[in-house]
Amino acid sequence: MRFPPLREELVGLAPYGAPQLDVPVTLNVNENPYPPSAAVVEDIAASVAAAAAGLNRYPDREFTELRVALAAYLSADSSHVVTPEQVWAANGSNEVMLHLLQAFGGPGRTALSFAPTYSMYPEYARDTGTAWVAGRREQDFALDPVHARDLVLEHRPSVVLLPSPNNPTGTALPLDVVAALCEAAAGPDIGGLVVVDEAYAEFRRAGTPSALELLPSLRNLVVTRTMSKAFAFAGARLGYFAAAPEIGDAVRVVRLPYHLSAVTQAAALAALRHADELLARVADLREERDALAAWLAEQGLEVAASDANFVLFGRYADRHAVWQGLLDRGVLIRETGPDGWLRVSVGTPAEMAAFRDALTDVGAAVMEETR
Numbered sequence: 001m002r003f004p005p006l007r008e009e010l011v012g013l014a015p016y017g018a019p020q021l022d023v024p025v026t027l028n029v030n031e032n033p034y035p036p037s038a039a040v041v042e043d044i045a046a047s048v049a050a051a052a053a054g055l056n057r058y059p060d061r062e063f064t065e066l067r068v069a070l071a072a073y074l075s076a077d078s079s080h081v082v083t084p085e086q087v088w089a090a091n092g093s094n095e096v097m098l099h100l101l102q103a104f105g106g107p108g109r110t111a112l113s114f115a116p117t118y119s120m121y122p123e124y125a126r127d128t129g130t131a132w133v134a135g136r137r138e139q140d141f142a143l144d145p146v147h148a149r150d151l152v153l154e155h156r157p158s159v160v161l162l163p164s165p166n167n168p169t170g171t172a173l174p175l176d177v178v179a180a181l182c183e184a185a186a187g188p189d190i191g192g193l194v195v196v197d198e199a200y201a202e203f204r205r206a207g208t209p210s211a212l213e214l215l216p217s218l219r220n221l222v223v224t225r226t227m228s229k230a231f232a233f234a235g236a237r238l239g240y241f242a243a244a245p246e247i248g249d250a251v252r253v254v255r256l257p258y259h260l261s262a263v264t265q266a267a268a269l270a271a272l273r274h275a276d277e278l279l280a281r282v283a284d285l286r287e288e289r290d291a292l293a294a295w296l297a298e299q300g301l302e303v304a305a306s307d308a309n310f311v312l313f314g315r316y317a318d319r320h321a322v323w324q325g326l327l328d329r330g331v332l333i334r335e336t337g338p339d340g341w342l343r344v345s346v347g348t349p350a351e352m353a354a355f356r357d358a359l360t361d362v363g364a365a366v367m368e369e370t371r
């Protein structure tokens with residue numbers, strides 16, 4: 001049996017993904033640690049059962065009801081109304097962003113972001129034949145607006161990807177920086193889109209605004225969100241964006257037909273009816289995050305300021321040894337970010353206590369070794 005050779009740019013590459021290990025404390029993929037309540041589970045199950053009775057038919061290709069519900073949810077988080085015509089959704093915001101690059105990237109075009117950043121972005125670029133350029137962030141992981149603007153003018157990207165809060169650093173972007181980059185990208189012979197990836201927006205600290213505020217004034221701005229993180233709905237796979245309706249029309253051309261199954265639509269609609277309850281633990285998680293950051297700093301570690309549900313900390317001469325030491329003690333975190341740093345997701349109080357104990361223990365072990 002002979003196969004055609006793999007596309008050259010894919011040879012030797014491993015699929016993306018953090019290890020899915022069966023350990024007592026998993027703090028590696030920024031999930032919400034609180035599962036839906038029995039009442040929410042029951043409503044989701046009833047909604048899915050109702051959808052199941054019609055599974056001989058293709059689903060609503062336009063997921064109209066779901067766009068209405070998502071628009072209402074976003075409107076509540078913004079001082080402007082977001083309309084259903086501005087909303088697009090797909091199987092996770094990963095698919096949403098792939099749609100954007102399929103429609104607006106491609107051969108001869110460039111996608112731009114600023115490192116360290118979400119490790120999936122270069123993969124969307126690769127898979128759509130889009131050139132990839134990564135600028136840098138400052139020592140504190142903020143964006144230098146001058147450097148960022150210069151890079152936009154130099155590379156004339158079709159798509160600028162700006163996570164806010166950023167993963168893996170937790171850094172949120174000030175709106176004036178987003179607006180300035182939108183204006184630079186909209187300039188003559190660039191005409192680029194700016195995608196603000198707000199996967200962690202619901203965890204932002206008081207006073208940190210959402211880029212949704214800028215939507216009415218900036219036609220080339222796309223704000224993406226997900227139900228995977230704060231919404232405690234990662235297993236269902238539902239991400240979405242808000243933007244000018246023409247941007248939705250463009251991604252409709254590249255999406256697969258009926259990409260959102262009737263089951264997904266029913267489950268997401270049911271979850272949105274319980275938004276208040278599903279998001280109820282966000283305040284707890286924020287407090288837990290701030291306590292975690294303070295504790296890590298007390299241990300003499302460097303800690304990146306976080307508006308998300310994770311904290312990046314370091315720096316270790318051998319971060320892999322620390323990651324492994326934690327895993328040996330039943331705590332799985334993420335070995336990601338710049339050299340020497342590690343990322344830990346915010347879990348339940350019991351999980352955070354387990355993490356603190358394990359890290360204290362590992363810290364002592366690491367020091368024993370270097371003595």
Ligand SMILES: *Cc1c(COP(=O)(O)O)cnc(C)c1O
Pocket residue numbers: 030091092093094095118163166167197199225226227228229234238239
């Ligand atoms: C987790 C995450 C997402 C969300 O991915 P889904 O496909 O919606 O689960 C998007 N962007 C960033 C930066 C993330 O960390």
